[in-house]
Amino acid sequence: MTRKPVRRSAELPTEAVLREFIAEAGTRLRKGDIARAFGLGPDQKPALRAMLRNLERDGMLVRAGGRQVRAAEALPERCVVEITGTDRDGDPLARPVGWDRQGKPPIIFMLPEKRGHAALAPGARVLARLRRIDDDRYEGRTVRRLDEEPASIIGVFRAEGEGGWIEPVDRKSRAEWKVPPGETAGAESGDVVRAMPLPAFGYRPKPARIAEHLGRMGDARSISLIAIAALGIPADFPETAIDEAKRARGVRPGRRTDLREVPLVTIDGADARDFDDAVFAEPAGPGHRIVVAIADVAHYVRPGSALDREALKRGNSVYFPDRVVPMLPEALSNGWCSLRPGEDRGCLFVEMIVDAEGRKLSHQFGRGLMRSFARLTYEEVQGAFESGWEADLPDGTIDHLYAAYRTLLAARQARGTLDLDLPERKITLDEAGRVTDVAPRPRLDSHRLIEEFMILANVAAAEELERLRQPCMYRVHAPPSPEKLDSLRNLLATFEISLKPGDQLHPRDLDHVLRLVAGSDAAPLVNEAVLRSQSQAEYAPENIGHFGLALNSYAHFTSPIRRYADLLVHRALIAGLKLGTDGLRPEHADGFETIAAAITSTERRATDAERQSADRYLAAYLADRIGEDFGARVSGVTRFGLFVTLDATGASGFVPMALLPDDFWHFDEADGTLSGTRSRVVFRLADPVLVRLREAKPVTGGLLFTLIEGGSAPGEGGGQHRRLPARKGGRKPGRAPARHKRSRR
Incomplete structure (x- = not known):
């Protein structure tokens, strides 16, 4: 040697x-x-x-x-890797395929791919180009996916001669695709289509072949279909799963606890079709006894069955203004697993005792047979409480619920949670699927009541599984990263608000900031900024607590119809408490880490689909109002222009530099301002502006505006509209060099 x-x-x-x-x-x-x-x-x-x-x-x-x-050897520059999960920001993590060396494999942080590609799911394999960060960490960039078909193109077909073009639905895609003659599959102009790329040579437009018709762009109901297709959301169930669901029957009492005499009620939105949770409360000494009963989905969806495989594949239900893509077939989601009033249903329940301050003193889980006393809406419950009239409900039903809720709310406030005020948009469609109204969804105490009852039950489920030493699929939420807190501090400084230094913040510190701006013009923006500073909540078999709720242990127990994580928690409780033979088996716990990554990914996919659809519906709603003026607020300041959010609908759009008044515009990244050299007009976050709609594209959901009024003089705060001179002539960006280089963080 x-x-x-x-x-x-x-x-x-x-x-x-x-x-x-x-x-x-x-x-x-x-x-x-x-x-x-x-x-x-x-x-x-x-x-x-x-x-x-x-x-x-x-x-x-x-x-x-x-x-x-x-x-220890370094990995080669190019390596086949397998996706194992996601980090806290939702970016994929990977490991080398065929790792046979001693010790743990290095961690590979995969860089995000181009828009239009479906997210890399756990188990996917790619050829990656690697860059070593340190001894056991690498940065990876996808060179080629190895185990799937080429990425399809979703867009709107525009006929031209015997062929045509496809306009992609992704607003960041700058290329159109050429459809050669003979590759249109009978599509007509305005059809929403799925197409597959064809081999391309040279610098000619990229060719594609239409493979599937998804609907008509003129039909408002096609908007949700676009998101379903573009993000690869499974919409159809195989016959094996449908047959299993159709064979379902009601449960027998057996050894179940009989809850049919307890006046449990469901409280949901007026448009809800499935009811998977029911509640009851009554005084118990100085505190309250609370019962939360949840549909017994585990009785029908057995591990390894076709229904189970499809539920895991979907991860969760996805909700659109015109439809729901359910996690389970309708025979279960709207049938045997829906707690319909007056019908016997199997359930898992938890009975909890809380003291006068809302602290949980004890809990007990069981498997029961219940009969919902009434199906109530949030508005009905709120109206009954405020009027003191409970119709056909047993005396005190509503009053007891609200009394228990008030104690839980006091406990929440004492705990110091983060209570974001982010109005949700409600999009109303007519029978033809056209948008008739867009308005903030009301936030009632009845909504908060159900939320607090569900949180309490979720905490009890996590604590019970820990007591039983059973595997638990936790719902975890890490504290904000130092980098995100620095960005938040910079933004708050523009409103003269300081945030406690360091990264060891408590949720009450951020909640204090929200209370400072409550009711002000800056409140919506600050709430949105605080939300963006947060790490994304996720599922994990290892517990790190829930920062936003200020809870040490938290799991999802209350919606197994629409979330696979809740079904796993039900199975673990059944196994630990010996409530049946359909509980979690020991070998299933070995896959919890992979399942956690998968259902976290499907949850984020659903959120993205719902957001994209809302943007497209809003663009369709405003498409007939080109040239109208709208009140708005500045929601983003960049070197390329201003992002604005309309006051009435919450729709967001962009004012590019070319559509600002004719001036030399200077972007100051440190102050987050855009200022005109000649006019001395300054634009800041949350400034009120008047904008004119120039373009609305339902295909992508994009809105383009021209600025009419707004901004302030140096040293002035926002709040006053200033009439701005119109831009003269053609497109003149009028962009001056920024004072600071853009951060690479």
């Missing part, structure tokens, strides 16, 4: 020198080989052994059979 000569010395080498020596040796070494090479005596071998252990722990070297070691 040839080794690099080393000057013999009685001194111990440093870890850096030792690492370099082992790497340059290029072969396996024993501890004795290393000791001889450095001239170390027997008394120095314990220190050498400790250094080798440190290097092994840090991934610098690995065991190589017997008592030999060798240097």
Whole structure:
């Protein structure tokens, strides 16, 4: 064995020198080989052994059979990797395929792919180009996906001669696709289509072949179909799953607890079609007894069944203004797993005792048979409470619910949670699927009542599984990262609001900021900024707590009809409490980490689909109002123009630099302002503006505006409209160099 000569010395080498020596040796070494090479005596071998252990722990070297070691090898520049999950920001994590070395495989952080590609799901394999960050971490960029069809194109077909063009629905896609003659599949102008790329040569437009018709762009109901197709959301169930659902029947009492005499009620939105949770409350000493009953989905969806495979594949239901893409077939989601009034239904329930301050004193889970006393809407419950009239409900039903809610609310406030005020848009469609109204969805105490009852039940479920030492699919929410907190501090500084220094914030610190701006013009923007500063909540088998709710243990238990995570929690409770043979089996817990990554990914896909659809519906709603003026507020300031949000509908759009008044515009990243050199007009976040709608594209959901009035003089706050001169002539960006370089963080 040839080794690099080393000057013999009685001194111990440093870890850096030792690492370099082992790497340059290029072969396996024993501890004795290393000791001889450095001239170390027997008394120095314990220190050498400790250094080798440190290097092994840090991934610098690995065991190589017997008592030999060798240097840990770097991964090649190109490597096939498999996606294992996502990080806190939702970006994919991967590991090398076929890892056969000792020690843990390195972590590979995959960079986001181009828009239009479906997210990399756990289990997907790609050829990646790697860049080493440090010894056990790499950054990966996808070169080619290895286990799927080429990415399809979703867009609107525009006929031209015997062929045509496809306008992609992705607003960031700048290329149109050419459809050659004979590849249109009978599509007509205005059809929403799925197309597949064809081989392209040279610099000619990219060709594509239409593979599927998805609907007509003129039909408002096609908007949700666009999101379903573009994001790959499974919409149709296989016959095996449908047959299993159709064979379902009602449960028998057996050993179930009979809750049919307890006046449980469901409280949902007026447009809800499935009811999977029911509630009851009554006084118990100085506090209250609360019962939350949840549809027994685990009775019907058994591990390994066709229904189970399809539910995991979907991860959750997806809700659009015109339809629902359910996690379970309708025979279950709207049938045997829906707690319809007056009909016997199987349930899992938790009975909880809370004291006068809303602190949970005890809980007890069981499997029961219930009969919903009434199906109530949020508006009905709120009206009954305010009027004191409970119609045909047992005396005190509503009053007891609200009394229990008030104690839970007090406990929440004492705990110091983050209570964001983010109005939800309600899009109303007529029978033809056209948008008739867009308005903020009301936020009533009845909504908060159900939310607090569900949170309490979710906490009880997590704590019970910990007591039983059962696997738990936690709902976790990490604290904000230091980088995001720095960005939030910079934004709050523009409103002269300071945030506690450091990154060890409590949710009440952020909630204090929200209370400072409550009712002001800046409130919507600050609430949105605080939301964006948060890490994304996710599912995980390891518990790190829930930052936003200020809770140590939290799991989803209350919606197994529409969330797979809740079904897993139900199965774990059934197994731990020995409530049946359909609980979680020990071998299933081994896959919790993979399942957590998958259902976190499907949840984010659903959120993206719902947001995209809302944007397209709003664009369709405003498409007939081109040229109208709208009151709005500045929601983003960039070197390229202003983002604005309309006051009436919450629709967001862009005012590009070319459509600002004729001036030399200066972007100050540190202050978050855009200022005119000649006019001395300054635009800041939350400034009121008057904008004119110039373009609305339902295909992409994009809105383009021209600025009419707004801004303020230097040193002035926002709040006054300033009439601005119109831009003269053609497109003149009028852009001056920014004072600060854009951050690369």
